[in-house]
Amino acid sequence: MSELAQRVLNGELRALSRVLTLLERNDPAAAEAMEQLDPRTGSGYAVGITGPPGVGKSTLVDRLAEHLRGLGLTVGILAVDPTSPFTGGALLGDRIRMQRHYLDDGVFIRSVATRGQSGGLPRIVKSMVRALDAAGKDVTLVETVGVGQTELGIMGVADSVVVAMTPESGDSIQTLKAGVMEIADLYVINKADRDGANQLAAAVTAMLQMSDLGDGWNPPVFLTQAYANVGIAELWDGITGHRDFLSDSGGLEKRRIERRRSEFLETVQEEIYRRITQRMTKDTALSGLLDRIAGRTAEPYGTAMGLLSDDEELARFGGGE
Amino acid sequence: MSELAQRVLNGELRALSRVLTLLERNDPAAAEAMEQLDPRTGSGYAVGITGPPGVGKSTLVDRLAEHLRGLGLTVGILAVDPTSPFTGGALLGDRIRMQRHYLDDGVFIRSVATRGQSGGLPRIVKSMVRALDAAGKDVTLVETVGVGQTELGIMGVADSVVVAMTPESGDSIQTLKAGVMEIADLYVINKADRDGANQLAAAVTAMLQMSDLGDGWNPPVFLTQAYANVGIAELWDGITGHRDFLSDSGGLEKRRIERRRSEFLETVQEEIYRRITQRMTKDTALSGLLDRIAGRTAEPYGTAMGLLSDDEELARFGGGE
Numbered sequence: 001m002s003e004l005a006q007r008v009l010n011g012e013l014r015a016l017s018r019v020l021t022l023l024e025r026n027d028p029a030a031a032e033a034m035e036q037l038d039p040r041t042g043s044g045y046a047v048g049i050t051g052p053p054g055v056g057k058s059t060l061v062d063r064l065a066e067h068l069r070g071l072g073l074t075v076g077i078l079a080v081d082p083t084s085p086f087t088g089g090a091l092l093g094d095r096i097r098m099q100r101h102y103l104d105d106g107v108f109i110r111s112v113a114t115r116g117q118s119g120g121l122p123r124i125v126k127s128m129v130r131a132l133d134a135a136g137k138d139v140t141l142v143e144t145v146g147v148g149q150t151e152l153g154i155m156g157v158a159d160s161v162v163v164a165m166t167p168e169s170g171d172s173i174q175t176l177k178a179g180v181m182e183i184a185d186l187y188v189i190n191k192a193d194r195d196g197a198n199q200l201a202a203a204v205t206a207m208l209q210m211s212d213l214g215d216g217w218n219p220p221v222f223l224t225q226a227y228a229n230v231g232i233a234e235l236w237d238g239i240t241g242h243r244d245f246l247s248d249s250g251g252l253e254k255r256r257i258e259r260r261r262s263e264f265l266e267t268v269q270e271e272i273y274r275r276i277t278q279r280m281t282k283d284t285a286l287s288g289l290l291d292r293i294a295g296r297t298a299e300p301y302g303t304a305m306g307l308l309s310d311d312e313e314l315a316r317f318g319g320g321e
Numbered sequence: 322m323s324e325l326a327q328r329v330l331n332g333e334l335r336a337l338s339r340v341l342t343l344l345e346r347n348d349p350a351a352a353e354a355m356e357q358l359d360p361r362t363g364s365g366y367a368v369g370i371t372g373p374p375g376v377g378k379s380t381l382v383d384r385l386a387e388h389l390r391g392l393g394l395t396v397g398i399l400a401v402d403p404t405s406p407f408t409g410g411a412l413l414g415d416r417i418r419m420q421r422h423y424l425d426d427g428v429f430i431r432s433v434a435t436r437g438q439s440g441g442l443p444r445i446v447k448s449m450v451r452a453l454d455a456a457g458k459d460v461t462l463v464e465t466v467g468v469g470q471t472e473l474g475i476m477g478v479a480d481s482v483v484v485a486m487t488p489e490s491g492d493s494i495q496t497l498k499a500g501v502m503e504i505a506d507l508y509v510i511n512k513a514d515r516d517g518a519n520q521l522a523a524a525v526t527a528m529l530q531m532s533d534l535g536d537g538w539n540p541p542v543f544l545t546q547a548y549a550n551v552g553i554a555e556l557w558d559g560i561t562g563h564r565d566f567l568s569d570s571g572g573l574e575k576r577r578i579e580r581r582r583s584e585f586l587e588t589v590q591e592e593i594y595r596r597i598t599q600r601m602t603k604d605t606a607l608s609g610l611l612d613r614i615a616g617r618t619a620e621p622y623g624t625a626m627g628l629l630s631d632d633e634e635l636a637r638f639g640g641g642e
Contacts, residue, residue: 023622031623038620052373127622257615264614267625269594275629276589293585294578299359301344301448302352304588308596 005036037134044133048158059226076137080144123266167196192223326357358455365454369479380547397458401465444587488517513544
């Protein structure tokens with residue numbers, strides 16, 4: 001076993017941080033480390049916390065981490081931040097508040113910038129969740145921003161998904177309709193001291209009763225005031241309740257198998273894309289093709305489809321760099 | 322030229338609809354049609370309308386279409402709907418209201434379901450926008466739901482991007498911070514008769530003044546009441562103002578070239594992925610690999626990277642089906 005993997009298994013946070021950086025850089029050493037860490041995964045639990053901007057997700061994650069530490073559990077936090085396409089920087093404002101956890105070796109915090117324009121949850125988060133699991137984190141909290149359809153990615157990353165909203169967000173019920181109902185294992189109405197919290201809870205409950213999601217789990221609705229630490233213990237009990245349900249029903253194993261399969265497929269897809277774009281800068285035939293597409297002498301869709309019908313051309317994408 | 326492409330160029334809406342369906346089905350006939358239509362594109366203008374759920378995007382699009390028809394322009398509408406990952410169905414509720422346009426040959430409406438879990442705007446929308454352009458639509462309105470980072474995809478599809486919000490959405494300023502400022506060419510505060518509209522407009526304007534987006538365009542902020550048809554003509558004048566700015570500054574050509582390039586690259590990427598997943602069901606070696614990944618005897622990340630270092634393996638993905 002490599003020294004790096006061994007140090008991760010020993011719980012060294014700097015080694016863990018190094019593996020995540022290698023993953024971000026597509027460094028071949030990341031593959032080696034992940035292969036060595038993989039057999040030691042499976043004991044950790046991944047919780048996704050998602051919802052629109054402004055509902056207090058960071059505070060919820062902060063308070064949950066605190067609660068878990070009180071229970072003697074170690075915690076990983078992956079905060080998936082939207083990246084500006086222009087500056088490339090992640091929005092780290094709210095993270096500063098979490099810095100007190102940095103004094104605690106039982107909490108590992110990492111911001112993950114989303115790149116590219118798809119807006120989806122980066123595939124790399126799946127690999128990172130496994131790395132944190134191997135490093136011995138009992139619970140990994142994955143915080144993502146999103147609304148409706150855009151939150152679906154979190155399903156592929158977390159064992160339990162918590163959807164957070166606030167009474168203030170007039171869009172909450174619309175958001176539910178736009179696909180959130182099918183990803184939420186638990187609902188949180190945060191800032192529950194504000195007007196309309198009970199009405200929103202009742203509305204969500206009513207919508208849940210009208211729908212049958214078919215897997216035998218009835219998503220509970222929690223009222224929290226994360227800032228004042230109200231309702232956090234109850235939320236965690238709800239999450240463990242869902243974990244036990246999944247574990248007993250076989251759903252946990254099913255989700256995890258699906259996550260491994262999609263991590264593989266998405267890695268293949270992303271890596272091919274990365275190589276194509278890299279190749280474009282070096283390969284005159286390919287960059288000439290792009291020039292023709294830009295110059296309107298070649299059509300984008302048909303050219304792409306035609307290129308892929310040629311085995312030899314395709315193999316060029318996979319070749320040495 | 323194929324009969325299908327000829328019929329599209331003649332403005333037959335059923336032929337246009339057929340091409341979009343072929344695109345959705347990855348039918349080889351789509352590539353042929355797109356290659357024949359491509360030289361006839363370039364005269365249409367694509368406008369993206371995005372914003373969180375509940376801000377009245379559909380009504381805005383509806384009213385804009387009406388206004389454009391009044392100006393004697395033909396209109397295409399691509400409504401990108403979030404798809405339920407379970408039912409596969411798009412949310413068509415608001416579309417019903419638009420059906421009155423079906424009686425008008427000058428308006429072509431199509432719902433595009435987003436598939437997959439990325440939440441991003443489907444690559445196929447870029448191809449569809451070109452098809453509508455070739456079919457002679459003067460203006461194509463692309464409506465998407467999104468917040469923050471998730472809206473970025475619209476940049477890659479539209480010539481001008483309109484970001485819609487409402488005074489009610491407490492998240493509006495947060496949303497702006499989360500990356501929207503960099504994609505909006507114009508802002509609309511819809512439901513402007515409600516409390517807080519002017520304050521929100523002032524806040525947006527203040528944020529815009531503090532930032533320098535560097536391309537010389539100062540995004541205007543419009544107050545609309547789409548339901549009552551208030552502010553729609555002014556919004557359209559704002560859009561044509563942006564179009565003229567882009568046209569004069571060379572930005573329009575730049576955006577369109579970038580769109581063609583990304584359409585090509587994304588088509589290659591998606592098509593490879595589609596073939597891989599398709600191949601998994603037929604190829605025993607590959608499906609055995611997926612079984613090993615699921616069964617934890619192979620590691621997802623390293624296996625994917627290893628697979629791609631082998632030219633011959635990679636070529637298998639591209640081969641005949």
